[in-house]
Amino acid sequence: MNNQSINLDVGQCAATTYTVPVGPVHPALKEPIRFSFNLDGERIVGVDIKPGFAHRGIEHMGMKRNLVQALYLSERICGICSISHPLAFTQAVENAAGIEVPPRAQYIRTIIGELERVHSHLLWAGVGAHELGFDTLLHLTWNVREKSMDLLEELTGNRVDYAIPIYSGVRRDIPERKAHLAYEALEYYKGLLQDMIDAFLHDKSVEMRTRNVGVLTYEQAVELCAVGPTARASGVKKDVRQDMPYLAYADMNVKAITPEDYGTETIGDVYDMIIVRLLEVAQSIEIIEFCLENLPSGELMSIPKVPALLATLKKASGEGLGRHEAPRGEVIHYVRLEEGVEEPAAWKVKAPTYSNLMAWVPMFLGDEIADVPIIAASIDPCMCCMDRVHLADASGIASERTKEELVKLSREKTRRICG
Amino acid sequence: MSGTLLNAVWQGIVILVGGTLLGMIYKGLDRKLAAQMQGRIGPPIRQPFFDVIKLMVKENVVPDHAVGWLYNLMPLLSLASVATLLFYLPLGGFQPLLGGFGDLILILYLLAVPSIAMVLGGFAAGSPLATVGAQREMVMMMAYEFPLAITFLSLGWTLSTFMPGAHVFSLSVLAANPLWGMVGPLGVIGLILLFAALMIVTPAELAKIPFDIPEAETEIAGGILAEYSGRNMAMFYLADAIKMVVMGSLTVALFFPYGLSGLVGLSGAWGSVIDVAFYLVKVFVVIFFAVIVVRVAFARIKIGQAARLFWLPITGISLLGMLLLTLDRFV
Secondary structure (H helix, E strand, O other), X not given: OOHHHHHHHHHHHHHOOEEEEEOXXXXXXXXXXXXXXXXXXXEEEEEEEEOOOOOOOHHHHHOOOOHHHHHHHHHOOOOOOOOHHHHHHHHHHHHHHOOXXXXXXHHHHHHHHHHHHHHHHHHHXXXXXXXXXXXXXXXXXXXXXXXXXXXXXXXXXXXXXXXXXXXXXXXXXXXXXXXXXXXXXXXXXXXXXXXXXXXXXXXXXXXXXXXXXXXXXXXXXXXXXXOHHHHHHOOOOOOHHHHOOOHHXXXXXXXXXXXXXXXXXXXXXXXXXHHHHHHHHHHHHHHXXXXXHOOOOOOOEOOOOHHHHHHHHHHOOEEEEEXXXXXXXXXXXXXXXXXXXXXXXXEEEEXXXXXXXHHHHHHHOOOEHHHHHHHHHHOOOOHHHXXXXXXXXXXXXXXXXXXXXXXXXXXXXXXXXXX | OHHHHHXXXXXXXXXXXXXXXXXXXXXXXXXXXXXXXXXXXXXXXXXXXXXXHHHHHOOOOOOOOOOHXXXXXXXXXXXXXXXXXXXXXXXXXXXXXXXXXXXXXXHHHHHHHHHHHHXXXXXXXXXXXHHHHHHHHHHHHHHHHHHHHXXXXXXXXXXXXXXXXXXXXXXXXXXXXXXXXXXXXXXXHHHHHHHHHHHHHHXXXXXXXXXXXXXXXXHHOOHXXXXXXXXXXXXXXXXXXXXXXXXXXXXXXXXXXXXXXXXXXXXXXXHHHHHHHHHHHHHHHHHHHHHHHHHHHOOOOOHHHHHHHHHHHHHXXXXXXXXXXXXXXXX
């Protein structure tokens, strides 16, 4: 064998890649999704993402029920964002029906929404630590998270699915006698924040695993329309609370948090995502404190009686859009109401993970198989929020559509809906 | 003659059963203490026994793509090689059973066999996750074997300068002549460095966090062990438990072979009891600091980072230890 042919063989060897599937069921994933990684050794050279395993047809079910029943459904789109979806949904319906929300109700909604951000970000931090093989940090973080869950239970009666917002207001007040519990929890978190930052950001092994891993540049984040902490970690100052203030956010000056606020250069890696989320916990605590101190007095609902509410909604017609900065990013609910029917004529949910899905591709490419769990977790994916469609043929077997076919199908559907 | 043989067989059985039980108890303690440090309650200390019993009655699944005989042979090979190691180690202050038939060099090779068995088993499983795990295990072996070998060699060589003509690689000779008292101050620093290198190699040898890279549960779903179940899995589990005792005993024999019986002035049966108890405590202390504390305090690192860590800093530490011992002897 001469030299040339040896070189040729080596060249062919180096060019071979192999495929490692991750998911739909895999310890790195908390919810079902399928990745197909093309590997060159340990390095990822290609990735194919296949969602659609957690589709439950919630929008369809909602369109078969009256609006109050649909509100309950919206709460059950996701267990972690169980206030974000109702917040966006109620705003959409209120916009469509032209219902006013009293100021006190707006503040209470904000408080519960921000408490959800605290517990969701801490949950994420724990999951992230677990993906790094750092179970000690997972257990400590989740132990700290309990305080916010306890407070939510104290204020709303539930640890998840708080059942707080209803069209025209909120269902429960935060009475004066419970406010001290909230202040107590806020003080607890203020005292712990520096410890959390030390545990995550000053830990050598966490830094080794997250610095320059899963990088999403500013340009990529803008181009792929990433939202929430995923975009902000790349330096995109994008936050619904800042850009289009709603609820009580208009009364305060909420600023989108980027790694610059921590005083470090923005890289857009997983480390930056930890920075952004930890600082957002601090920001949420400030917001809750502001809301508690400035809680306006007044009624909780502008239409307190449910039959009257249903009658108003039945008479209403029009379109409404509700948006909320969920812990994972912007969630949008679109609703169309028709006069004379109790059900929403159309209901469309766009969850933050849907926008962040494509950001995964540049984040994965060039990194190692060992980075897959933490990169997958870094956008804080929520499949049950995001999965709004599942394609199957007549025999029930999953099928695929190309981009062109999908565009054609969606245009047809839009025409059908718009009549 | 047949009496000695029978005696040796009995001793062998006692060592095997004792070593296995000990490994399981240390594993239970490991899980309990790690849980306590993480703010959890943790399983009962006898949990590893439940685990093994459960695994033994579970179905032994062989994947369709697996090379059956290789896949089934490797857990056995792994367990057999670690069990053999027990016979070459001075346990509880007693002479190694097969001390006359092998030395530290043999131990170095025997320590590599379970890892090689896991690599082959991983490749034989025919699953992509197990393949990735097997590749990682190979890299890990290449990474930590060098500092381990340097540590063994340095100790043997240093002893040979004190006792020319003695069988310096024999563990009983090494354990009978601890170097701490013989070498000068430079040599003591050298020994500390070698000890540090061995303590860092221990979690890698045992595939514990931060070096559990070949198994990495969240990344490759158990890697090498991803496809193993039932009896095969139980054998790997037992091998892992015994290896913990082996690594602990090895460290104790090389660096802390001291007994208490002389100090408290006891001899005979009671002296042996005290020595065995002290040995158990020493092994536990080594496992506690080399495995339990480390796996609670760190995140899993990546294979490239682990390889760099062992090839540069850890090899550097062990080479420096070797250099200091050499200087101590000749300057």
